[in-house]
Amino acid sequence: MKNSIISDWKPQYADNFSDVSLLLKHRLSATGLFTKERLSKLIDVYPTEKYNITTMGYDVENPLWREGTKEGYSGNQVIDAIEQGRMWLNMRGVESVDPEYGKLLNEIFDEFEEYVPGFETFKRKMGILVSSPKVQVFYHADVPGQSLWQVEGKKRVYVYPNEAPFLKPESIESIILGETEEEIPYERSFDDSAEVFDLKPGEMVHWPLNCPHRVENEDCLNISVTTEHWTNNLRKKYAVNYANGILRRKFGVQNPSQGTNNWSIYPKAALALGWRKLNLNKGKQVVRMVDFKVNPKSLTGIEDIEAYAK
C-alpha cells in the first residue's frame, strides 16, 4: 500500500494475526510526531493524571519501582534528565491529549483492519514511552491487545507464552480486578521459552493477547510507542477472566473455564458487568505513591521527595 504505515506487510500475515507474535517494519518517524523537539512540546502540556514517570531497581527477579513527578520542569529538561538517569516517562492516552496522535492512531488501526479480514477494533489507545539507557521494564502482562513500536534507540523485548506457568489464570484475573498492577511472578528459567526481539528504530512487534513480556534498553535513549486495542473477541475473554476472578475469590470456585465458546459466557459477562458497576472490588485496588521528582541537575536525574498518594 502506498504511503502505508507498515512497510513490509505480506498477505499471509493475516492468516494468524494476533495468534502469533509478528515483527514488522513501520514509518512512524516520517510523521515527525516523535522527534525530541515535538515530544518536548507534548511533555510541556501533558496532564498530570495521564503520565507516569518511573524509576526502577536492577534485579529482574525482584521488581522494584518508584513513581515520580515531572512538575516544574520543561519537556526539554525532562528528556535530558531521562537521557542521563534511570527512568521512563509513559504518556498514556496521547490520542486524547493531542488530536494529531489520535489521527495517526486511527490510521494505524484502519490499515490493520484493511490487511486482516474480520479484524475490527475499538477503544484504540496510544502511549509514548521515553526511557533511559539500560533501564528495564519488569515482567508483566497487559489486559488489552498490544503492540510496541520502536522509533529511536534499541531495546530487547522478551515475549512469553500466555499460559501457565508463564501466566496463571489467577494472575490475569488479579490484573483485571486491579488487585495487582501488571506484574506477575517471573523466574529466569522462563527466558528459555521466550521469543526475543531486538527492536531497532522502524520496527514494531505485535503479540497475542496477554502474553507476558519484559524489556531491556540498550545503552541509549529510547523513544517507543505502544498501541492497544479491543475487539469483540478480546472483550469476551476479558469478561470471562473478570467473572472467573470473582468466582474464584468470592465463591470458592476452583479452576473456572477460560473458554468463550460455551453457555457460561453469558452469565459471566453479566457478573463481570454487574460487579464493575457496583464497584464491589473497590478498596482492594493498589494505590500508587509518588516519592521522587525529576531533577535534571542531579547525577541520577531524580531527587527524593516526601511520598504522597497519586
Ligand SMILES: [Fe+2]
Ligand atoms: Fe506491556
